[in-house]
Amino acid sequence: MSGSLGILMLVHTALDRAEQVARHWTAAGCPVVIHVDGKVDQEMYDNFVSACADDTQILFCDRHSCEWGGWGIVAASQSAATLMLERFPDVHHIFLSSGACLPLRPVQDLTDYLADQPRVDFIESATTADVSWTVGGLDLERFTLRFPFSWRRHRKLFDRFVRLQRALGYRRSIPSGLIPHMGSQWWCLTRQTLTAILQDPKRDIYDRYFRHVWIPDESYFQTLARLYSTHIESRSLTLSKFDYQGRPHMFYDDHLQLLRRSDCFVARKIWPRADRLYQTFLSDQSCAAKPTEPNPGKIDRVFSKAVERRTRGRDGLYMQSRFPRHGSENGLTSFPYSVFQGYSDLFTDFDEWLANATGARVHGHLFGPERAEFADDEFILNGSLSDNATLRDYNPTAFLSNLVWNTRGERQCFQFGPADTQKINWFLARDKNAQVCVITGAWAVPLFRSNMNFADIRAEAARLQKIESEQLEVLDSVWTKARVHIQTMADFVESPMEQLQTIVEEMGAAQPNRLIEAPTMVDLTGFGKFLQNLKNQGMHPHLMGDFPVDDVFGSQTKPYRKPYLVQ
Structure with missing residues (x-):
């Protein structure tokens, strides 16, 4: 099924690792379109393009400045997807990944898996009422308020402007026909669905609206896919785990067996210096285990335990992060x-x-x-x-x-x-x-x-x-x-x-x-x-109980009497 799968890569750091992974995809017959963050130095970008120039299946799209929670990531995905659809007409599925993503199984496993489901879109997509994992206090409001200030760089302005809009009762109207959905930004869409999204006559209306949505990369494609897809599998094929604060877990070399156990096709976020992971998963895996259905649930218990250990700690062992807070300890001591x-x-x-x-x-x-x-x-x-x-x-x-x-x-x-x-x-x-x-x-x-x-x-x-x-x-x-x-x-x-x-x-x-x-x-x-x-002498010792003065508790201690029942 060579050429049936196209890869979009959003890159902003560790360009050498991005090149290594891109060549792994193209070696298996999957074309790659790379978007490099506009904030990356021009000289670094030029060197990156030159390093990949010998591979004709690696292309670079127009650059956009990407900031977490902003529109830039959606614009980058649109540019990369547009170029992929134009230059590679044989591609059936388009897989969005980041420069920190790493394939865990042979690419042929993934292409075969998608070939068996040619009309299925793999994108996590749920309404705001159905998700419980949003972190930050904004669910439906992220679609009805405006967010001109960066949450990371101008946190106080962000919060004050949100409170001001709430106080004034301000509310943006959602475009007719749209029902906001949310989910992971890492998706795999069919050519038919992605083309319909990018070529929709109302795209300008949708783009203007989502430009002012908070974290649109988790809602733009997730919402619009519901308009055009004939079969949505509401899950991501990319393994990504988050901590209790909504931050992605980083995978290191010592997570090798854990990643293998997941049976997932791709994982993020991989530490750029995890040499053992890159060497293992980017090597020839022709003798890999029998293909199985991706099952990230196999390692959920490990991550749940890690979150519990991070937030609660161990009985009687005080963590520096919680030590000043009275009552935040998980057990005052460790043993009876x-x-x-x-x-x-x-x-x-x-x-x-x-x-x-x-x-x-x-x-x-x-x-x-x-x-x-x-x-x-x-x-x-x-x-x-x-x-x-x-x-x-x-x-x-x-x-x-x-x-x-x-x-x-x-x-x-x-x-x-x-x-x-x-x-x-x-x-x-x-x-x-x-x-x-x-x-x-x-x-x-x-x-x-x-x-x-x-x-x-x-x-x-x-x-x-x-x-x-x-x-x-x-x-x-x-x-x-x-x-x-x-x-x-x-x-x-x-x-x-x-x-x-x-x-x-x-x-x-x-x-x-x-x-x-x-x-x-x-x-x-x-x-x-x-x-x-x-x-x-004027001191009343009452805590001892009723001690008689006649010394019965001395040498004449009275015996213990067993209780009996009076009929």
């Missing part, structure tokens, strides 16, 4: 971890017991006032995290997220309390990976066992109780996503094994049987009287 408040105050060997029961790495008070108490009394943790309190408190949330990220795969546990840095509270509450277990009022146990003056104890107890009350309000917020367990000290002491069993099971520890050994609880003899003395 546990926070225990009051447990190390109530049990003498809680850290060691928890590590043995769960296999987790158990730290002390990571946010203690003096230093970060890493497990095994380390000074530096994974990722060169220092135990220096000043460095930690400069950005405590980053400190915790880095710690979890650097140790992901191993569950981290640490102690916390009202005497620690409280800037981390909202972070803990909002983090879905956090398990926060609090025994309220347990901070009073070290005060009870201390040798401080009672007046100092009373003042410190009032301070700690106020801090913990404010923390509990945060944990009880509607914004809390952490798994929170809060119990008063009195309730916990009544049945500590039951509470510990629940917490360990939630951590996912591999425990085939129930806990048979509990950590050692401190001696609470006289603690009830201690709380009563605080009350007598």
